[in-house]
Amino acid sequence: MSDNFAPDYIASLTAYSSAKSEKLSGSTWLNANESPFTNEFELNLTNLNRYPDPQPEAVISAYASYADLAPSNVLMTRGADEGIELLVSTFCRSGVDAIAQFIPTYGMYKVTAESANVTLINLTQSDLLEASTTELVEKALNAKLVFICNPNNPTGSVVPLKRIEEIAYAFKDKAIVVVDEAYIEFCDELTAAQLIKSHQNVVVLRTLSKAFALAGLRTGFVLSNQTLINTMRKVLAPYPVSTVVASIAEQALSPCNINSMKRQVTILNNNRETLISTLKQCIKVVKILPSFANFVTIKLSDKCYITKAMASGLIMRPFTLYGEDDWLRISIGSEQELNVVFNWLMEING
Numbered sequence: 646m647s648d649n650f651a652p653d654y655i656a657s658l659t660a661y662s663s664a665k666s667e668k669l670s671g672s673t674w675l676n677a678n679e680s681p682f683t684n685e686f687e688l689n690l691t692n693l694n695r696y697p698d699p700q701p702e703a704v705i706s707a708y709a710s711y712a713d714l715a716p717s718n719v720l721m722t723r724g725a726d727e728g729i730e731l732l733v734s735t736f737c738r739s740g741v742d743a744i745a746q747f748i749p750t751y752g753m754y755k756v757t758a759e760s761a762n763v764t765l766i767n768l769t770q771s772d773l774l775e776a777s778t779t780e781l782v783e784k785a786l787n788a789k790l791v792f793i794c795n796p797n798n799p800t801g802s803v804v805p806l807k808r809i810e811e812i813a814y815a816f817k818d819k820a821i822v823v824v825d826e827a828y829i830e831f832c833d834e835l836t837a838a839q840l841i842k843s844h845q846n847v848v849v850l851r852t853l854s855k856a857f858a859l860a861g862l863r864t865g866f867v868l869s870n871q872t873l874i875n876t877m878r879k880v881l882a883p884y885p886v887s888t889v890v891a892s893i894a895e896q897a898l899s900p901c902n903i904n905s906m907k908r909q910v911t912i913l914n915n916n917r918e919t920l921i922s923t924l925k926q927c928i929k930v931v932k933i934l935p936s937f938a939n940f941v942t943i944k945l946s947d948k949c950y951i952t953k954a955m956a957s958g959l960i961m962r963p964f965t966l967y968g969e970d971d972w973l974r975i976s977i978g979s980e981q982e983l984n985v986v987f988n989w990l991m992e993i994n995g
Contacts, residue, residue: 654762672958673978673985678798678828678940680858681979682909684902686893696884701891707898708866712838712851717871720878721886721894725827725852725865729757729792732823732848732867735880737763737789745788747773749966751798751825770797773804778815791816794825796832799964799974801936809837813844821873823848828938830856830910835937838868845870855939856910857897864894913939917977920986927990939977947971950993959985 649656669676700721709716722728733744743764746754750770758765766788772781773793785791793812795804813822824837826849840847849868854860864886867877886894896902920941924930932944942964945951948971951963962974975986 652762655760658756658759669955669960670958671955671960673982674960675976675978675982675986676960676962676974677860678855678938678974678976679860680855680909680913680939681977681982682858684858684897684905686896688889689892690889693888695888697886697888697891699881699884699886700878701886701895704886704891704894704898707895708851711898711903712836712866712868714838714841714868715871718841718868718874720867720869720874720881721891722865722867722881723885724854724863725825725850726753727885728850728865728867729753729823729825730761731877731880732790732821733757733761733763735877736821737761739763742789743787744790744792745785745820746792747794747797749797749800749964750792750794751827754792770800770802774808778811781812782815782819785816785820788820790823791820792823792825794827795835795837796828796936796938798828798938799940799942799962799966799972800934801938801940801942802934803832803835803937806835806837806840810840810844813837813840813847817844817846819846821846821848823850825850827852828855830906831914831939832937841869845872848873853894853897856913857906858909859893859897862890862893864890913977916980916983917941920975920977920983923987923990927994929993930990940974941977942966942972942974944969945971945973953993954989957989959989961986 704721705716705719709719739762743766744758745766745768747768747770755765766786768784793804809824816822826836829836838849851866853862853864921933924933924943929946929950930943931946934942951973954961964972964974966972
């Protein structure tokens with residue numbers, strides 16, 4: 646036991662560094678994969694003296710309809726991050742079990758495993774796409790959960806639906822395959838949500854933070870078969886969803902607002918392609934990763950250009966990928982925000 650009373654595995658943790666955890670100052674924010682759109686909602690604050698519905702029926706029904714599933718297949722959480730934590734705390738024994746991930750990928754899988762004293766098995770994105778399913782099962786060892794981020798953060802790459810189904814079948818009776826679809830609206834034809842109906846070991850994570858432009862609401866959903874959903878509900882906090890959050894989420898999931906979200910996604914996807922075209926013209930950009938999400942990740946010839954952007958008030962997300970610290974993830978913003986990026990590219994292009 647360490648001096649601060651925390652177990653050693655907690656005391657040795659390095660906290661996840663989100664885009665907003667760093668105290669930065671700037672004028673153009675393209676570092677957190679946030680939507681540039683703002684939408685208006687109505688609030689009713691007259692009933693805050695009462696506890697909320699633990700799983701608000703109207704929201705659950707609306708999201709089930711949106712995902713083409715039954716309400717019994719949907720669990721509402723405080724962002725997709727709580728879904729990750731819930732899966733680990735429900736299905737993994739501390740100090741005994743393991744989870745598998747395909748690196749590079751979203752950092753919260755690692756943080757959640759370490760904070761739960763669960764072993765982390767690192768496979769690669771090449772394994773995910775190219776290894777035989779027999780090899781994947783062997784490399785995953787005794788993992789209880791296998792996390793697939795699709796589209797992947799921070800690379801933007803995708804896994805074909807057929808491949809995910811093959812992996813789910815290979816891990817049948819061995820592990821739960823968790824498909825993190827935080828960015829799926831930007832390529833919705835690749836969703837694995839319907840696999841829930843045919844594979845009892847598939848879980849899909851969703852969020853309203855990205856395409857729905859509600860990052861500040863902290864609303865996510867776990868999609869799976871009724872048996873797994875009911876098991877997770879045993880571990881979920883008694884009142885995970887506030888009345889205000891439920892009200893806004895219900896409005897966001899109305900047919901009208903879903904159509905609005907889809908229009909905004911089309912705009913952002915077009916903006917992404919415009920950004921990629923411009924990046925290709927900059928000689929200081931040495932690699933552009935294909936992206937199916939609301940960001941583009943690039944490798945620069947020198948990380949000093951990131952420092953120059955930061956100094957000018959243009960805040961993007963630096964990354965160390967593949968052992969190199971000159972990678973940069975650029976969130977897709979409005980045309981005005983991307984014009985700031987274009988100006989920066991012109992300046993460093995010299």
